[in-house]
Amino acid sequence: MKKIAFLLLSLGLSYSGVAQKTKASKTSASTITQASVARVERALAADDMQGRASGTPGGLKAAQFIAGEFKRIGLEPLPGLSSFEQVFPAYEMESGGVQAELNGEPVPAERVLLASGVPQLNWSDKDSQVARVVVIGPEAKVGQALRPLLQPKENLIVLVDPVHTAYFQRFANYFGHSTVRAEKPEPYASVFILSAPSPTPLTYRITATTRINAVQLRNVVGVLPGRDKVKAAEMVVFSGHYDHLGIRPAVAGDSIANGADDDASGTTAVITLAEYFKKKKDNARTLVFAAFTAEEIGGFGSQYFSKQLDPAKVVTMFNIEMIGKVAQFGPKTAFITGYERSDFGKLLQENLQGSPFRFEPDPYTEQNLFYRSDNATLARLGVPAHSISTDQIPTDKLYHSVDDEVESLDLANMTAVIQGIAQSASGIISGQQTPTRIAPESVGQRP
Template identity: 45%
Template sequence: MLKQIVNQAKNKKFTQLKYILAAIALTTPLYGACENSISDIIPIEQVVKDISYLASDELKGRANFSPERAQAAAYIAERFAEIGLAPMQTKQKQLTQKPHIALFLQHFNVHKIQPQHISVSLNHSAIGHENITMATTLAELSWQTEQAQSHVIGKDDDMRKVLQQLNQQGGQHVVLVNSAHRKTFQLYKNYFDAGLTKLAITQPGAIVLVLSDESQLSHYQVKAQAKISQQSLSNVVGILPGHDAQLANEVVLYSAHYDHLGTTADGRKIYNGADDNASGTTAILNLAQYFAQQGNNQRTLMFSAFSAEEIGGFGSRYFSQQLNPDNVVAMINIEMIGKVSKFGPGTVWMTGIERSNLAQLLNDALPENLANNGLAIQADPYPEQKLFYRSDNATLARLGVPAHSFSSTQLDKDPHYHQVSDDLSSINMSSMHQVIELLAIATQPLVDGSLTPSRIDKSKVRLQGKIY
């Protein structure tokens, strides 16, 4: 089945390919005049081919749990095999032939939790369903007064902060929310009523929210049920073992998520996710090809395409449990590089720049001819968006890894983010290609072992919630 999927991908006719390449031919490559040019190793034709397939209508938006998500995974696995990477569980020197692409798939299960019924009585009065919601990892709730902790969020309280604290605490909670927070309550209700996804249910708990101006809770009764089921997903992971005996146990991780949003509810329009994140997935494929052809990596390089980022980052969470994070020197997580950044074509910014010295070291290592052109790793220009926590780097950062996301998107003015218009026509292919080249040059000292960034202080990274 996997081989059939890959053959379909190889035989796919990309109607826009010729047009895109013709347009790129009219531009001047950013590094074309530099002695550090690597365009012959990272050919633009392969970059265009990869993103064109991953963002094609054939993959229908690469939704989690869809056949098309598996189809995308098979394409990535075949590329890893062709490049010469080894599956994560197999050392390259043990391979006598090209590994089967199924070996690159890292399977894991997630739990889908769907609320079925909930009723709440406060002080002997029934509450309307429109004023109740819950986040739960329990299949059944049957609470009487004092069987759960009770809380009141007053009109002047920070609702999000209170719920964040309860989520990190875990356990069982009934929360009265003052009607002054009605809009925020509705956002939580929409989110919770749609159901939750969890990688594992290790600490059962629940938070029941009730929109009410009651300030005293002398009596309550909660009855609820939820359906819990398991579904399978997979990451795609390949490695390029290090050549230095002492450095080979140190890992440089290049990653991107390959899942997206699928289609609209009626199935008529596709969220192709060209920028988010076919662009990042294309980057790790071509960086893998570049470093494999270089053949001089002293550290072990690992390339991971994560699934389930769009539904909570469960692919990276599972991945982080399959290796010793202390061995990961740095994580270069590539997220949305298909648009020109506010700093100019071919430039990128990095989330959490203050949390390690990675950006400083990468910039110090850049060749003078690039640095003079302003091609430095920039700080995240959108700190209010809290992007450090919104991609797969956060999971590894919580474990102390210098894990950061690299992006070029202008989030404050991008009309295509999570829209059906995020397709190939919105991508600046030349700038994206230049970003991939810049990352290859900037991270070379990580690869050859001459640069080791400081670790992230785990105590200063916000913990993951235990309930939602």
């Protein structure tokens, strides 16, 4: 690329696309090396980061590492902040156990799940109106029915039909031991019980304890100010989430969920792209590099981030999520979630002429990936915010397992993906391309 551009210039040809872009700087995407990608990826996915769970020492260590990288690269903190860490409060509810008895029979522990903002819970049907009973029948769309009940506004006993056992178990794995909320929980509880509806008036005794801890969470955000006086007011966000699942039940002696692909790979891309654009020195628009916390536990990091800026000024968001393995379309490809919602993908592809790299629309739309990462928060505010991924998620056995480790990644291909993103972003960085907005009402909640 560099050589061809140089040749065209020396021949005095005006081949505007290539020549102009190269005039600003000699830095091309090929300067993104596998060695630098590997160094960052290995640091983030190392065992000493303990799976980078939000609000844990391992998560803090990862945040400090990323902040150190942003400092080394020479980014600036967000306006109004004195460091790269964007700290915000949250509340962690840690269950101390729940005992339930229905119609005189004890309910096995694996069939009960608690979402509680009450430190001590002691319910009995003998106390009038202590809780309302809700039945999730065999026909119900169980996910949609359960999710809102995780933040109860009244005391609820939720009887979930045994048809939904598999979903209930996944739900329990996800929310089981401790849950985090951005808002202080209200003093109510939902007790979910896997049970057919009671043929007679329900009798019950339920006791539970919950510790409610105030915690601090932190995104890590660095800024590269725009070089054009007017266009500098417009922001382009590059993001990935640095949090992962932390320590999990051990499998073959390994209990650290390293999250090498999910999403140390995307975070590595964010750091690597920051370094690339800093050296390239041709960003008319302001570039914001964000490593989000708390994606895995509810997306609180991107939600807080989105409230600290004016979404109208965010031109687009490249959210990078799981790019460590080769996509189903082959090497040097990646897919874009919500491809048809804006012309983001089409614009990126225009900058890839002459490159072997290409983007495809998300082939797994039934997986709702558009809604399963941090891009959805900004998309709901109208920003053309998409996730770029390579993961073959329907068949990825390592997803959310303790085996998501660096050894399973293809670092050469991952480097090519980051190079592809760098090159494809050139028109948006320079201010020449502006993706169409997403209609906020078209996004809604996850189906």
